[in-house]
Amino acid sequence: MTVETDVAAYATRLGDNALVLGQRMIEQVAAYPELEEELANANFALDHIGQARLFYTLAGDLEGAGRDEDDFAFRRPECEYRNLLIVEQPNGHFGDSIVRRVLFDSWYLLLLDALTRCSHEGLSTIAARAIKEVNYHLRHSSRWLVRLGDGTDESHDRVQRSLDDLWRFTGEMFVPDVLDDEIRITFKGPDLGSIEATWRERVAKIVAEATLEMPADQWMASGGKQGRHTEHFGYLLSEMQYLQRTYPGASW
Amino acid sequence: MKQEWPLYEVFIRTKSGLSHRHAGSVHAADDEMALTNARDTYTRRSEGVSIWVVRSDRIVASDPAETAAFFGPAEDKIYRHPTFYDIPDEVENL
Amino acid sequence: MYTQGLDQAGKSGTARSAEETPERLEAFQARIDAEEKIEAKDWMPEAYRRTLVRQISQHAHSEIIGMQPEGNWLTRAPTLKRKAILLAKVQDEAGHGLYLYGAAETLGVSRDRMVADLLSGKAKYSSIFNYPTLTWADIGAIGWLVDGAAIMNQIPLCRCSYGPYSRAMIRICKEESFHQRQGYEIMLTLCRGTGEQKAMAQDALNRFWWPSLMMFGPSDATSTHSAQSMQWKIKRFSNDELRRKFIDVTVPQAEFLGLTVPDDKLHFNRATGHYEHSDIDWQEFYEVISGNGPCNRQRMAKRRKAHDDGAWVRAAAQAHAAKQAARAAA
DSSP states (O other): OOHHHHHHHHHHHHHHHHHHHHHHHHTTTTOOSSHHHHHHHHHHHHHHHHHHHHHHHHHHHHHTSOOOHHHHHHSOOGGGOOOOHHHHSOOOSHHHHHHHHHHHHHHHHHHHHHHHTSSOHHHHHHHHHHHHHHHHHHHHHHHHHHHHHTSOHHHHHHHHHHHHHHGGGSGGGGOOOHHHHHHHHHHOOOOHHHHHHHHHHHHHHHHHHTTOOOOOOOOOOOOGGGTOOOTHHHHHHHHHTHHHHHSTTOOO | OOSOOOEEEEEEEOSTTSOOEEEEEEEOSSHHHHHHHHHHHHOTTSOOSEEEEEEGGGOOOOOGGGHHHHHHHHHTOGGGSGGGSOOOTTOOOO | OOOOOOOSSOOOOSOOOTTOOHHHHHHHHHHHHTTOOBOTTSOOOHHHHHHHHHHHHHHHHHHHHHHHHHHTTTTTOSSHHHHHHHHHHHHHHHHHHHHHHHHHHTTTOOHHHHHHHHHTTOSOOOGGGGSOOOSHHHHHHIIIIIHHHHHHHHHHHTTOSBHHHHHHHHHHHHHHHHHHHHHHHHHHHHHTSOHHHHHHHHHHHHHHHHHHHHTTOSOTTTOSSHHHHHHTTSOOSOHHHHHHHHHHHHHHHHHHHTOOOSOTTOEEETTTTEEEOOOOOHHHHHHIIIIISSSHHHHHHHHHHHHHHTHHHHHHHHHHHHHHHHHHHO
């Protein structure tokens, strides 16, 4: 393993998070509660797909084996995907989507912020671009969480349940593995420990404003970063990769 | 709570130095939502650097039935326009 | 495009309000004839308002339902670039629906009302969106043919006599300029690809050709509303004129792709300078319009479900806004 291949693997992971979340958001096109929200959802999904393309292209360049963005997206099996489990969870109702985005975006924003200051130029350049997008996403999703939490009794109960349900997928965001350590030490990359503290503080603030309760500490699911996914993920990939797998080698 | 979200009119400044211009409308439950909805609807192709939104029912408008009374009187005041004045061609910088 | 001139319900009523005096009607027509734009709060005959509401809302509904057939391939788009392009296009359709609802709202009809009419089946939308997208090539065919037909119809609408509609159409046409090109590019890539891909492209053309021709609406002989709409400059060309123009430009594009238009009577008439084609199966058209197309029920069910599923969200946002307002007042 060289340093380049480590950064490539790290960039792939970031690309996986962005693509899988983008794919989940795309599934909801034409099913949103209001027309204006359709436009917002599509904007955010486009941002995520754009980020995935940048991260994959960087990974391909660093790796030097000639893989392009589509090789990463469409020609890897489940176990080679290293996204967090939270992004691959199936869509539920609108409140589930909002809660997922608040939890994930709050983490992603802090991660990108640290990456803008890291000493790897490829990573910091993409992070500087993505952070503007995610900043806006979080503004949108956190305002919505407040509306739903502090809306009707029904909406309050629904999003409280969403929050309780998705909480178990937040643990693995903060558990560093060898790759996280490598990026932190070699390139002054993100320190997941300090990100966790800030994340908790910020999420707690939004949750309080939404008149919701922070979920109690509990058992946390993990495995995404090691390529051990939940059952739902295989279906997502089968659907996404269908054409490339049915007609190998064709160009589109 | 069965009614639709209120309508807002959207005004976009396309770049610094230009005025805001009416772009269209969006529905939104509150002001903040109106602003983000306007952003997500009307600036998808980098059309703007600044957005104003205002609830449609707060706009005070002139009545087309009174067009004559409102705007007619200005029409015969041609002396307000520079072309009204006859200045010989050889006089420059006027 | 999306306004096929299908109007069963709104037969121009004879009930004219007392204020529609011959003088006023004449003055109104004079403004139209002078190419003046009519604006929202200007006086207008009730039938003009009604025609516009019907046409603009039908156009808006078509954009919204039109998200579904293409949306069907978003999760399966073959490359990340294609995925992003298709998503941007489907998003534009949502945006265009929104602009159009906005234009119709200036005529005094609420979006709620229009949506309710769509969901109840009272309002119509373009027949084309009741056809399924079965392969990726259908996404190419829709961009090329369906958006191509739409552009034919929409460009003249930019000069429509009603200001808000005309402005919405200008914006829409500008944004849609990439839609047809991306579709043709998909077809081109498929036709230059493997044998399987080319067969996919031919199959898509076979299925979408006739429905695309139907998009222009019934032939002039049977179209009830054309004459009045032309006089009001809501419409500038007849259905048949636009259809002929579409065929004339599209057939050579198909030839360039190396594809065969599914009409064995199709030939170029040197004398007229136009293509001649077989008769259109209007029976199929009227069936699809009245609910019996391959996907009518599916499209409406999806739209209703989205609307119903969103009810609690819309209510929550309103409740929150009311609470905030109360807190601010306190």
